[in-house]
Amino acid sequence: MQKPILEVNGLKKYFDIKGGVFGRKIGEVKAVDDVSFSVMSGEILGIVGESGCGKSTTGKSILRLIEPSEGEVKFEDQEITKLSDEEMRKLRRNMQIIFQDPYASLNPRHTVEKIISEPLLIHGMKNTKERKERVKELLEVVGLSGYHASRYPHQFSGGQRQRIGIARALANNPKLIICDEPVSALDVSVQSQILNLMEDLRDQFNLTYVFIAHDLSVVKHISDRVGVMYLGRMVELTDKDKLYDDPKHPYTRALLSAVPLPDPDVEKDRMILKGDVPSPSNPPSGCAFHTRCPLAMDVCKEVRPQFEEIEDNHFVACHLYGPAVQ
Amino acid sequence: MTEEILKIKDLHTHFFTDNGEIPAVDGVSLSIKKGEVVGIVGESGCGKSVTSLSIMQLIPSPPGKIVSGTIDFKGENLVHASNKRIKQIRGNEISMIFQEPMTSLDPLFTIGNQIREAIRIHQKVSKKEANQKSVEMLKLVGIPRAEEVMNDYPHQLSGGMRQRVMIAIAMACDPEILIADEPTTALDVTIQAQILDLMKKLNEEKETAVLLITHDLGVVAEICDRVVVMYAGQVVEEGTTREILKDPRHPYSQGLIRSLPKLHEKDQKLYSIPGTVPKPKMGMVGCRFRDRCRFVHERCYQENPELFSLENNRLSRCFLSDDAEGKVVKDAEANIGS
Known part of the structure; x- marks a missing residue:
């Protein structure tokens, strides 16, 4: 059995809502509300969910780009939520992130060389010549060429920019990369190029990814295990084949059936959810999904379901599988 | 066979920029029959949005201009129609939904105000009747508490609700054609399913x-x-949905479909089309897809491929679909295979 490289336990992130004359705290947005999971070394864990479900906040909290409110994050058995800024800075060498928008995440005033060499400089590669060599090497790894180094981000297309973002993340040979919607701003034909590149890189450098996306087919393609989030909570987590063949949570089922498939012959047994995602500042009592759930029972309104392992490696938070029903 | 209500013929919409003339839409022809749902697919920059804006005569001018071609709407050429006439048609007989439901509603006016405006411009009705009709439309698109929503401002609604309001506005005057420009791209899958169902x-x-x-x-x-x-x-392929998705003929459509990650298929390496979309420029000779194409041969560099007719009114802009040529290439492939 492999060792988990990352363990997240009871992670919470509440954002305060300020209001009134003195800007006092008048409420909280529960962006991430008690999420736990672990990622094995060399694995790709996908996290899916709709906008506002807290998947990006989860990703950023792991790197402490957003300070988590509560809970623990363990990276290689080291608890990192209590580390000082300096210790955290050193640790970030092993944990990197790729952002969603390749247009906004690269500084337009820096050349590609500067963008990619900055993390190298920060983590102690002082020799200019060495850095130049490394930048060239990185660009070639992600499918660009050495002569691209002197150019500026606006001279590249979206797919090429995302490659630069990936090269920057790879600069210090990290062990874990959080990918926050890395392909959702890209066109289909470019998206497949980037997905293939990311898979190749994983094999080549033995990387671990946490892959955050809203597109279920993309997540299915790249991940080993998939977690589904709804309103700040993890509702289901299991191997991708199990999740897609035999989804347990009603939300997962609805989500899967809502994906339009590019195949006119597939029989559609649509489960169309009513209404919108409720506001995370005032989430429904009990199970957060009960307001839209076609199978809601009385107990769902009152008791929050536990996130439990109902089958081998299959975690679900739903009363349908809990002791309340059985 | 039902009548064609919209016929676009050889439409050229060019943009005149500091960097020269850019042919964003370069000879597009298509037609829509009554009650039909036609999809235009393509990657960003392929000219699909410019085509739709050209139909609505909404191309910002300058820098854009419809250089040549006709847009025939029930026997009337929209390219040469007067501004006054276009205003009568726009929102009334042809209406449009845009991609961003967040930005296409005016934040300073109530929902009711914006629907009433569309109705009162095109129909001679009293305020009260317009009001009634607006509430009806909101109910039709499945908005709960329609009467209350009439007095809400756009920021009080969610993305899916706003897109429903946009559809209500677009449908208020019973248009004959609804142009929907990426109506669900900004929405989540569960909301997307609701909106597609509604459409x-x-x-x-x-x-x-x-x-x-x-x-x-x-x-x-x-x-x-x-x-x-x-x-x-350019249009590179046209056919029924089943034909295109199950049996694409143009190498670009084939590549596009193969590069999609599939939900119900077991793992294999994703196919990807090498290279990127070329920037449109004037006077391009040869097939535009040739640099990314697996079947590229000499003729692709020398001639512009036309839209070759296939069986069932299908069209494909590829020399492989030219009868004589197709055999030659297939033979060549067979030789390579053997």
Whole structure:
């Protein structure tokens, strides 16, 4: 059995809502509300969910780009939520992130060389010549060429920019990369190029990814295990084949059936959810999904379901599988 | 056979910029029949949005201009119609939904105000009647508490609700054609499913023809009857949804479909089309897809491929579909294989 490289336990992130004359705290947005999971070394864990479900906040909290409110994050058995800024800075060498928008995440005033060499400089590669060599090497790894180094981000297309973002993340040979919607701003034909590149890189450098996306087919393609989030909570987590063949949570089922498939012959047994995602500042009592759930029972309104392992490696938070029903 | 209500013939929309003339739409022809749902698919920059804006005569001018071609709407050429006439048609007989439901509603006016405006411009009705009609429309698109929502401002509604309001405005005057430019791209899948369901329902009930512009082949499979695939300002393939998705003929459509990650298929390496979309420029000779194509040969560099007719009114802009040529290339491939 492999060792988990990352363990997240009871992670919470509440954002305060300020209001009134003195800007006092008048409420909280529960962006991430008690999420736990672990990622094995060399694995790709996908996290899916709709906008506002807290998947990006989860990703950023792991790197402490957003300070988590509560809970623990363990990276290689080291608890990192209590580390000082300096210790955290050193640790970030092993944990990197790729952002969603390749247009906004690269500084337009820096050349590609500067963008990619900055993390190298920060983590102690002082020799200019060495850095130049490394930048060239990185660009070639992600499918660009050495002569691209002197150019500026606006001279590249979206797919090429995302490659630069990936090269920057790879600069210090990290062990874990959080990918926050890395392909959702890209066109289909470019998206497949980037997905293939990311898979190749994983094999080549033995990387671990946490892959955050809203597109279920993309997540299915790249991940080993998939977690589904709804309103700040993890509702289901299991191997991708199990999740897609035999989804347990009603939300997962609805989500899967809502994906339009590019195949006119597939029989559609649509489960169309009513209404919108409720506001995370005032989430429904009990199970957060009960307001839209076609199978809601009385107990769902009152008791929050536990996130439990109902089958081998299959975690679900739903009363349908809990002791309340059985 | 039903009549064609919109016929676009050899449309050229060019943009005159500091860097020269850019042919964003370069000879597009397509037609829509009454009650039909036609999809235009393509990647960003292929000219699909410019085509739809050209139909609505909404191309910002300058820098854009419809250089040549006709847009025939029930026997009337929209390219040469007067501004006054276009205003009568726009929002009344042809209406449009945009991609961003967040930015296409005016934040300073109530929802009711914005729907009433559309109705009162095109129909001689009293305020009260317009009000009634607005509430009816909101109910039709499935908005709960329609009376209250009339007095709400756009920021009080969620993305899915706003898109419903946009559809209500677009449908308020019973248009014959609804142009939907990426109507669900900004929405989540569960909300997207609701909106597609609604559009399908409206299409069936009111017999409104829909021109759906999208990059998502899944959405196309969901509601379109016929699909037009665009690449670099040109139509490269046209056919029924089933034909295009199951048996694409143009190498670009083939590549596009193969590069989609599939939900119901077991793992294999994703196919990807090498290279990127070329920038449109004037006087390009040869096939625009040649640099990314697996079947590229000499003729692709020398001649512009035309839209070759295939069986069943299908069209494909590739020399492989030219009868004589197709055999030659197939033979060549067979030789390589053997």
